[in-house]
Amino acid sequence: MKRWTLEDIGKLAGVSRSTVSRVINDQPHTSPAVRQRVEQVIRETGYQPNSAARSLASSQSRILGLVMPSILQSAFTDPYYALIIQAISHACNQHDYTPSLFLFQSADEEAKMSQRLASSGLIDGLIVTADTIDSQFVQMIQPYAIPFVQIGRPLRESATCISYVDVDNEAGAYLAASHLIQQGYQRIGQLATLHNTAGHDRDAGFRRALLDRGLPIDEKLIALSSFSEASGYRAMQQLLTQKPEAVFAQSDAIALGAIRAIRDQDLRVPEDIAVVGFDDMPLAASASPPLTTVRQPIARAGKLAVETLLDIIQTSPQPARHIVLPVELVIRASSGAVS
């Protein structure tokens, strides 16, 4: 299969390479007849412009990088990441950008790669999933001019100058806890994680709902987990000693682990203990019983992250963009509600 160049196509169509370039880049100032002739030759030859030459001449690669810092490594099988990656990939396809992936195994690797990602011209911009409390990656790339968007809220101290796309975690947890309270439950536990800002915000929303409804906050009803099914199982086993009537789990994976722990004690969901999750993963609706959960618009977040990044690349970095997407409560059987 022959590699054609602009010059080749120009000769075949009887025009210059400049004209061919104008045609493939949809620029004005080419007559319709000439345009048609060039497009015909392109179709017949299967010509594809050389990516490296385009990048070098135009100073942009049309490649976006998706970065996952090393501390997310063990959580990577959580469906949340598959859904985010899928949404980002599809959005890139829509906009004629290529997504590339940077999954790091160590902080050293991150330090080594950050400079190269920011300076080599390999990528036009970055999407960073870095709402974890102790990730340094964003700090490392900030001195450079490379455009980036964070998925998840940054810490408050740096939030003003960092563009991010987040979901309203606090409101979601508030909805979940309020729903359980409205169902009449008083001893409401939480399976919480404090590794990232999402975890903190969900914890805050849970606490606010209890306070707003005049319920006391019993710290013994809050067990720490990480965002995995197995970790949720262990945390729920611990929480069962406190005899909660209901439990809010900060993610669906945690919720499924909690359900498994409850059933392993021959208790029933929701008859003995009601459960609410957060995410509305594909698995939630088909769980036993179907899971009441807070739906976060993951696909939408991924899409918006790409679009926000392209906006930054194409217009200007300032002002920083802060997008917080609404969540909604999806009531199914696990909370004992009659829906």
Place this chain on the structure above:
Amino acid sequence: MKRWTLEDIGKLAGVSRSTVSRVINDQPHTSPAVRQRVEQVIRETGYQPNSAARSLASSQSRILGLVMPSILQSAFTDPYYALIIQAISHACNQHDYTPSLFLFQSADEEAKMSQRLASSGLIDGLIVTADTIDSQFVQMIQPYAIPFVQIGRPLRESATCISYVDVDNEAGAYLAASHLIQQGYQRIGQLATLHNTAGHDRDAGFRRALLDRGLPIDEKLIALSSFSEASGYRAMQQLLTQKPEAVFAQSDAIALGAIRAIRDQDLRVPEDIAVVGFDDMPLAASASPPLTTVRQPIARAGKLAVETLLDIIQTSPQPARHIVLPVELVIRASSGAVS
């Protein structure tokens, strides 16, 4: 942050750009003293070579593409894909290649992109997860010179000229079914998928084990599923009407769905029905009960796919490489074994 060029670094170090190029590319014929001087200037300036210029001049991008055809779209949250992607990404990092991702939404998109992927110089090679029966993507790129490796066995007709990395699915299913037979079970069901070659091979191994041990194959004990937990649940519900004593599920996700269906009927695993899966996903060991399963070396497969592709890129496409990785049976509680 200034963008430095080879010329800049050469001037600062008092050498030509050719010498700087030789230093950053680890080429011989540069004196140690000069090398050191250049490296010092590089450290002080933070110089990063421009990727597009390198690609254009050297005719290689050092970017590998990972392709997932559109029919895998709905299965993408299966942890198998996260693990494969993670392994591929890490192997790319080790070899100083950048992974890029092509998740397609339609066959049209695939057709449109195949030519560009194969011809634009954007990527040096492709890894294709395309063992599904009706994927056309591999056929579309074959006329081009682009190096590629398939993950999963191709159909027999095209197997000789396509390089692939697979696991021994047939042997794995044989082990699983044999284990159940050795436990004394006679009415052994299967939750099967026939969408891809892995599914076919696992079905073949299951059948061969039964035949080898003189057990009849009862087609009513084989229910069709796809590779998801929910689909496994539904298929198991169907299979329960046939009263199996044990069941081999072609993946861990299917097995977890089967376990849930069994428990929803107030039956116990393994006391009432034994279950064996395939994959050894992170979830398998921590399931209730811990899942007996066939471990496939996903991380190893992903790594080998990258290394095989680099070998093809760096040496030659022929002969095609066929790598089949061994699997192993991991005995836990779900099959009723005393381990």
Place this chain on the structure above:
DNA sequence: CCAAGACTTGGGAGCGCTCCCAAGCTCATT
């Protein structure tokens, strides 16, 4: 009719690097 502006086209130059060959120096062998 003339001048100015808009449209169309082509060619020079540059983007930042790698590849390749020429030139110079040093060392070893005859």
Place this chain on the structure above:
DNA sequence: AATGAGCTTGGGAGCGCTCCCAAGTCTTGG
């Protein structure tokens, strides 16, 4: 002493494209 081989260094050229400006043609308004 002369010659050849090996090492080191530098500069020309090219990779394939985009950007920019010059030149030519056509249209419109005064």
